[in-house]
Amino acid sequence: MRCIPEQPKFDDGQLAEKAVWTALKNSLPDECMLAHSVQVRDGRNEYEIDVLVLWPAVGMAAIEVKGGLVSIADGQWYQSDRNGKHKIHSPVAQSQSSLHALKNWLANELGTRVSSRSAYMVSLPYTEVPSDWTMAGCSRSLVLDQTDSKSPADLVRQAIETEGGGASPLAPAFLERIIRKLGGTLDTAVVPSTTAQEDEYAQDHLTERQSVLLQATRSLPRIRFTGGAGSGKTWLAVEKARLLSKQGKRVGLFCYNKGLGQYLQNRVAPWRQAKPVFTGEFHEYARGLGVPDGTGQDYFDVEMPRLLKELAAGMEPHERLDAVVIDEAQDFAPLWWDALLACTTDPDAGDVYAFMDDRQDVYRRWGGATADLANGPLAAFVPIQIDDNLRNTRKIAEAFRPFAGEHFTPRGSTGLPVRFLDCATEDALGMADDSVVALIEEGWANNQIALLTTKDRHPIHLDYFQREATDEYWREFHANEAEFYGHVLGFKGLERSVVVLCVNGFKDMGRAPEQLYVGLSRARSLLVVVGDSGLLEEAGGRDLKAALSRTQAWTPPAPVEG
Numbered sequence: 291m292r293c294i295p296e297q298p299k300f301d302d303g304q305l306a307e308k309a310v311w312t313a314l315k316n317s318l319p320d321e322c323m324l325a326h327s328v329q330v331r332d333g334r335n336e337y338e339i340d341v342l343v344l345w346p347a348v349g350m351a352a353i354e355v356k357g358g359l360v361s362i363a364d365g366q367w368y369q370s371d372r373n374g375k376h377k378i379h380s381p382v383a384q385s386q387s388s389l390h391a392l393k394n395w396l397a398n399e400l401g402t403r404v405s406s407r408s409a410y411m412v413s414l415p416y417t418e419v420p421s422d423w424t425m426a427g428c429s430r431s432l433v434l435d436q437t438d439s440k441s442p443a444d445l446v447r448q449a450i451e452t453e454g455g456g457a458s459p460l461a462p463a464f465l466e467r468i469i470r471k472l473g474g475t476l477d478t479a480v481v482p483s484t485t486a487q488e489d490e491y492a493q494d495h496l497t498e499r500q501s502v503l504l505q506a507t508r509s510l511p512r513i514r515f516t517g518g519a520g521s522g523k524t525w526l527a528v529e530k531a532r533l534l535s536k537q538g539k540r541v542g543l544f545c546y547n548k549g550l551g552q553y554l555q556n557r558v559a560p561w562r563q564a565k566p567v568f569t570g571e572f573h574e575y576a577r578g579l580g581v582p583d584g585t586g587q588d589y590f591d592v593e594m595p596r597l598l599k600e601l602a603a604g605m606e607p608h609e610r611l612d613a614v615v616i617d618e619a620q621d622f623a624p625l626w627w628d629a630l631l632a633c634t635t636d637p638d639a640g641d642v643y644a645f646m647d648d649r650q651d652v653y654r655r656w657g658g659a660t661a662d663l664a665n666g667p668l669a670a671f672v673p674i675q676i677d678d679n680l681r682n683t684r685k686i687a688e689a690f691r692p693f694a695g696e697h698f699t700p701r702g703s704t705g706l707p708v709r710f711l712d713c714a715t716e717d718a719l720g721m722a723d724d725s726v727v728a729l730i731e732e733g734w735a736n737n738q739i740a741l742l743t744t745k746d747r748h749p750i751h752l753d754y755f756q757r758e759a760t761d762e763y764w765r766e767f768h769a770n771e772a773e774f775y776g777h778v779l780g781f782k783g784l785e786r787s788v789v790v791l792c793v794n795g796f797k798d799m800g801r802a803p804e805q806l807y808v809g810l811s812r813a814r815s816l817l818v819v820v821g822d823s824g825l826l827e828e829a830g831g832r833d834l835k836a837a838l839s840r841t842q843a844w845t846p847p848a849p850v851e852g
Contacts, residue, residue, distance in 0.1 A: 291320050294473050298326040306357030307340050310413045310439055314341065317443035321346050323465065325472055332391035339388045341413070344469070346462040349407030349450040352392065353434070354385035360417045362425070382428040385410035399471050406464065409454035411446070415439040429453060457502050500526055500676070504533065507674060514619070514644045514668045517676030518694040519811030520687070523645040524550070524783050526676075527617040528557050530643050535564040539612035539641070543569040544630070546621035549776075550783035552764045554617065567611070572626050579633075595629035602632035610634055613641035618783050619668070620646040627667040644668055649693060649807060681785060686810070686817045689841065692833030693807035709844035711820045715795050719748065721846070722792035722820045726773055728846035729788060729818070740774040740786035742809050744802075744821075745795035748775040778809040789813035793821025793829075802829035818844070 293315070300308040307326065314324055328339040340355040356378070358371035369378045389410040397403050411432050419435035431449050434442050500522045507513055517523050531543040543558065543566045545551050551570040558569050568575050573590060576598045577583060584593060602610075611634045616622060631637040646668075677697040679687045683705020691698055713721050722741055730736055741748060747755060754763040767774050767784075774786065791809040796802040806829055810817065819826075819838065827835040 291315060291318065292323045292469065294323070294325040294328075294469070306413075306415050307355045309415045310341055310353065310355050310434075310442075313415075313439055313442055314343065314446070317441045318343065318345070318446075319443070321462075323469055328388075328392065328472065330388060330391045330395050332394050335391065337384075337388040337391040339385075339392060342392075342472075343446055344465050345447065345450065345460060346465050347459045348447055349409070349454050349456060349460045351409045351411050351446050351450055351454070352385050352389040353411045353413050353446075354381040354388070355413045355415070356381050357416055360414045365425075381412045382410070382425075382432070385412055386427075396468060396471065400467055405457050406460040407450050407454040407456035407458065409446075409449045411449055413439055413442070500680070501529055503674065503676070504530055507672075508533075510672050511639060512642050512671045513674055514646060514671040515674045515676055516646055516648060518647055518649065518679060518698050519690065519807065520679040520681030521647075521676040522678075522680050523647070523676065524553075524617050527615050527643070527645045528554065531558070531566050531569075531615045532561065532564070534613045534615070534641065535561075535566055538564075540610070541566040541613045541615065542575065542611045542630075542633075543615045543617075544572050544575065544622075545617045545783065546571065547618070547780055547782060548760060549764050549767065549780050550618060552768055553784060556768055566615075572622065572630065576629070591623045592625060595623070595625040598629040599632045602629065605633060607635065611640075613643075615643045615645075617645050618647075619644035620648050621782070622667075624667055642671070644671060649695060649804070681814055682811060683815060686813050686815075689817060689819070689837050690807055690810035692830060692837060693803060693810075706816050707842040709816070709818045710823075710838050710841040711818065711844050711846070712823045713820065715793070715822045715825055718792050718794040718821050719743070719746075722748075722790050722794075722818075724846045725790045725818050725820060729790075729816075730773075731847075734788055734816075736773040737770050738787035738815075739790065740776060740781070740788070740812065741790045741792060742776050742778050742781055742812065743792045743794050744778055744805050744809060745797055747777055748792070750775040751777065778805050778812075781812055782808055785812050785814055787814050788816045788818070790818045790820060793819065793826060795825070796829060799829060803831075806830050806834070 298311065300311075311324065311326055318324070323344040325342040325344070326340070328342050330337045330339065339352045341353040343351040343353065345351075356369060358369045360381075361368045361370070367378050367380050368375050389408060393404045393408065409432065411434065412428070413434040415434075415436060417435055418437070419430070419433055421430065423430050423433075431445070432453055434445060438445050503515070504526060515523060515526060527543065531541050534541045543554055545554060548571060551574070555569050558565050568578070573594065576594055579598065579601055581594055581597045581601060584590070614630060614634060631640075631642070634640045634642075675697065677699050679694070679698060679700045680702065682700070683702045684700045685705045685708050687694075687698075687700035687702065689708045691700075711721055711725065726739055726741055729739055743751075746752075751763075754760065766772070767776075778791075789809070789812045793806075796805065806826075810819070819841070823835070823838065826838060
């Protein structure tokens with residue numbers, strides 16, 4: 291278990307705190323963090339938290355410890371020790387005030403409001419408190435008495451979950467950011483990758499806060515969640531699948547492209563219980579039920595869903611899906627919807643949740659029929675708009691704002707400037723390769739970087755394609771051990787800390803805006819755009835030209851030899 295400090299020094303007057311600290315350390319899970327004597331300033335006021343518990347996926351608890359025998363008479367607290375009986379300030383009020391001060395301080399330091407569940411508690415390790423005791427502002431469950439303090443972990447968790455304020459559990463990534471601030475670590479060897487990591491912790495925490503949308507809409511059986519790039523749709527889709535599975539429902543978690551399908555499978559793989567009965571691509575689901583494989587786009591868009599719908603007519607009730615969750619739903623052909631719903635227990639009114647961005651219809655094979663919210667298959671679904679961009683820094687978000695719609699609202703940290711390498715289209719691939727080398731020499735880890743092309747595949751990507759090694763290709767991406775070379779069309783729903791967007795042309799200028807939207811929005815911390823400014827203006831319009839004019843002109847330095 292991590293402790294701050296690692297070995298606290300308890301003075302003679304802190305023996306009660308030592309007893310509580312030891313009991314917590316012996317009973318809390320190893321993933322928790324304990325801090326002793328946390329000093330907090332809130333404006334001109336100073337506070338101290340005797341013991342602070344940070345519990346990942348649960349929350350936090352600030353505990354005020356009072357030794358000796360503690361009593362209350364007419365609202366006045368007393369403490370009896372070797373020096374006799376004397377009045378003391380309410381330890382409940384002290385704990386409450388210090389917790390508020392901590393949350394205010396963290397909000398200022400981290401740049402985001404602390405929405406994790408948190409409880410203020412009092413520990414009286416030498417006092418017995420009746421089980422039916424209560425007083426205004428403090429229920430019995432917020433007090434650890436002589437008996438409770440011997441093994442307090444379960445009681446602390448119960449207090450956080452039942453009495454704690456806040457909307458969500460404490461995200462592990464956000465816990466790490468808190469620890470960095472509490473520990474006061476001073477490290478002068480700052481490199482871009484470590485600074486970016488802190489920004490990404492904040493992005494993860496903001497994304498997990500989106501769970502309030504699922505809580506607020508849990509009684510609605512059919513919803514389309516529509517949001518721009520980086521709004522947390524994939525996280526919400528996975529979380530919705532988890533919640534439905536925990537209810538005992540047979541859930542299918544679907545997407546269109548293989549890279550995203552493997553990502554979703556990796557996300558649900560660690561779940562010990564209550565998993566979706568299927569996670570991955572629509573076509574793999576059909577194959578798994580016995581629909582024969584075929585070739586050609588017409589087969590996958592028309593014939594395969596027809597065969598699946600015919601097969602669904604003979605499915606037994608226990609084989610059917612109770613709920614369907616679809617990520618990147620704008621990519622689904624209209625006939626896929628009909629076939630998929632035919633495999634559910636209630637095709638007309640069953641649980642169906644679509645997460646989509648109608649501005650990312652990059653495939654354009656069905657005339658935007660799914661994204662037609664007036665007449666398409668999602669027309670009758672309850673619309674929920676998600677306007678906040680959470681994945682990207684504000685510098686990156688501003689680069690693709692021209693494609694994101696009028697309600698698009700960046701929420702991330704300011705971040706590093708976007709870099710623009712203006713070059714001829716035929717030189718873009720070579721300059722992009724040089725950019726990857728330069729970024730690694732700057733201190734970025736190779737597994738933080740993805741190079742994405744807009745037209746022809748990068749030679750490394752092409753090699754996988756020609757060897758028909760698609761599964762190996764995506765396994766290596768998700769292993770996260772090296773730089774990645776891909777195409778924007780296959781990278782929908784995915785991300786890397788650094789993206790080098792190589793604009794090496796477009797096969798169809800009509801689809802260029804959607805491709806640029808996807809490519810510009812995949813980076814979390816640093817975006818490098820490589821390509822011809824004239825082509826980018828032609829594809830993205832004047833607004834993109836204006837956005838790129840605010841970027842940092844960049845030329846990668848020549849590789850270091852030797």
